[in-house]
Structures are given as structure tokens and as C-alpha cells.
Amino acid sequence: MTILDKIIEQKKVEVQELKVIYSVQQSENVKKRPSLYESFKNLENIGVIAEVKRASPSKGVINDEVDPVAQAKAYAKAGAGAISVLTDRQFFKGSMADLSAVAEEVDLPLLCKDFMIDEVQIDVAKDHGASVILLIAAALPEERLRELYQYARSKELDVLFEVHDEEEAEMALRIGARIIGINNRNLKTFEVDLGVTERVASILKDSNCLLVSESGIRTKEDVEQVAEAGAKAILVGETLMRSPNITDTMNEIRIPLTKAVK
Ligand SMILES: O=C(O)c1ccccc1NCC(=O)[C@H](O)[C@H](O)COP(=O)(O)O
Numbered sequence: 001m002t003i004l005d006k007i008i009e010q011k012k013v014e015v016q017e018l019k020v021i022y023s024v025q026q027s028e029n030v031k032k033r034p035s036l037y038e039s040f041k042n043l044e045n046i047g048v049i050a051e052v053k054r055a056s057p058s059k060g061v062i063n064d065e066v067d068p069v070a071q072a073k074a075y076a077k078a079g080a081g082a083i084s085v086l087t088d089r090q091f092f093k094g095s096m097a098d099l100s101a102v103a104e105e106v107d108l109p110l111l112c113k114d115f116m117i118d119e120v121q122i123d124v125a126k127d128h129g130a131s132v133i134l135l136i137a138a139a140l141p142e143e144r145l146r147e148l149y150q151y152a153r154s155k156e157l158d159v160l161f162e163v164h165d166e167e168e169a170e171m172a173l174r175i176g177a178r179i180i181g182i183n184n185r186n187l188k189t190f191e192v193d194l195g196v197t198e199r200v201a202s203i204l205k206d207s208n209c210l211l212v213s214e215s216g217i218r219t220k221e222d223v224e225q226v227a228e229a230g231a232k233a234i235l236v237g238e239t240l241m242r243s244p245n246i247t248d249t250m251n252e253i254r255i256p257l258t259k260a261v262k
Pocket residue numbers: 003004051053056057058059183185187190214215216217235236237238239
């Protein structure tokens with residue numbers, strides 16, 4: 001059983017609990033946030049989705065002392081275009097409390113980074129302030145992904161549709177995903193290869209999607225490599241979580257987008 005299988009099995013347990021205990025709030029005063037898709041489509045510099053991530057299966061504890069709100073505010077001040085908050089507790093040491101605390105203090109597009117397999121999780125994410133949810137191609141059959149995609153869009157949420165190979169990218173296009181994340185990390189083996197973005201972006205170059213390169217981005221050269229392949233945004237966790245100076249790190253990775261990739 002791969003780590004992704006273990007995570008999905010855990011989510012099935014969580015969904016059963018949520019279906020019993022959770023009554024959708026959908027409070028009227030949900031903060032209106034800028035659309036991730038619209039705000040990233042015409043940037044001069046590559047868009048940065050900066051992630052609050054205490055720990056992960058591949059790296060263990062990354063930064064267990066972090067104050068998620070302070071981290072997210074530092075990301076915003078340094079020029080991040082959106083914030084991602086890991087909310088999975090068991091494998092990433094995150095929580096919905098982290099998400100709602102960040103939602104209170106930061107007005108940027110806000111991604112609930114969790115493993116969505118059911119509508120109830122999308123309701124919970126929205127009720128805790130998310131404006132974007134994650135769907136992972138490898139996690140569910142295509143028809144179920146399509147149902148969840150349409151459900152999220154019906155709730156006026158953006159969807160980051162995450163793929164890892166050309167076949168999954170084709171699926172994302174069939175479903176109509178307009179924000180497509182290419183994960184450079186193999187979620188089954190943890191191998192990280194920026195060449196995944198180069199290979200998969202070629203499938204997406206003629207689509208009008210917002211292309212996000214995710215995982216394993218450390219340096220300006222890494223960003224140049226994925227931007228050259230067609231990425232207009234990057235999702236960065238560990239590098240920013242370990243940074244001694246978030247502003248300096250953000251200034252290094254938030255490279256200008258040349259005409260070639262606009
Ligand atoms: O990061 C992991 O170990 C991991 C393992 C299994 C499923 C998902 C995982 N990570 C989620 C992500 O995709 C990353 O948090 C995100 O892309 C940022 O990656 P990085 O900049 O390398 O922290």
C-alpha cells in the first residue's frame with residue numbers, strides 16, 4: 001500500500017465521521033477572495049502559491065514551531081499571490097483550525113491543501129475560509145473527480161487539479177480544469193523530478209489553463225526551468241518553511257515571466 005493509498009484510506013474514515021457530525025455552516029459572511037485563476041493569469045512575475053506545511057510523509061517534521069498566521073502574513077508581505085494551508089492532521093500535522101486562522105488574517109486566494117474524496121470535505125473547506133480546493137487525479141476515478149470538480153465550482157470555489165503524468169493531464173482537460181498543477185513529486189515513491197513539469201506541460205501548452213508547477217522547487221534556476229516549460233505559477237512549501245528570510249527567498253523565486261511563457 002503506497003502512502004497515497006494510506007492517506008485516502010484515512011480520508012474515507014474522516015468522511016464517514018464528518019457525515020455524522022458536520023452540519024454545513026456556509027455562513028453568509030464568508031470573505032470574498034480574489035479568484036486564483038483571474039489574479040494569476042496576467043502576472044509580470046511568476047505566481048507563487050506559498051504553503052504552510054509543518055511536516056510531510058517524505059520529509060517528516062519540517063517546521064513544527066510555526067505560527068501559521070504569522071507564516072502566511074509573511075508570505076503575503078513578501079509577494080505571494082496565494083496561500084496554501086495543509087489541513088491533514090495525521091500525515092502533515094495540519095488542521096482546519098490553521099486554515100480558518102489564516103483565513104481571518106489574509107485576504108489572498110486560499111487553498112485548503114487536503115485530499116478531497118467527498119463533497120462534505122469541500123463544504124468543510126469552504127466553511128473554514130478556503131477559496132480553492134485540491135483534487136488529485138491519482139486519488140479517484142475520472143467520473144468521481146468530475147462530480148467533485150463540478151460540485152466545487154457550483155460552490156464558487158476554484159479547483160487546483162493536480163496531475164503527475166500526461167494521461168492525468170489529458171483527464172484534467174476532459175474534466176475542464178482551468179487550474180492544473182503538475183506535481184513534480186511522485187506521491188507513491190516521493191521521487192522529485194522537475195522534468196515532470198517539462199514533460200507534462202507540453203500536453204497543456206495549447207490550453208487556456210493556469211499551469212502550476214508544484215513540489216521540489218528550491219532555487220531561481222528551478223523556477224526558470226519550470227517557467228521555460230510553460231508554468232505561470234509555482235507551489236512552494238518546504239523551501240519557504242525552512243527559509244531564514246522569507247522575503248529574500250521569495251525575491252529569488254518570484255522571477256519575471258518572459259514574453260515566451262506569457
Ligand atoms: O510532501 C510530501 O511528502 C507528500 C507526500 C504525499 C502526498 C503529498 C505530499 N505533499 C503535498 C505536496 O504536494 C507538497 O506539499 C507541495 O507540492 C509543496 O511541495 P514542497 O515545496 O516540495 O514542500
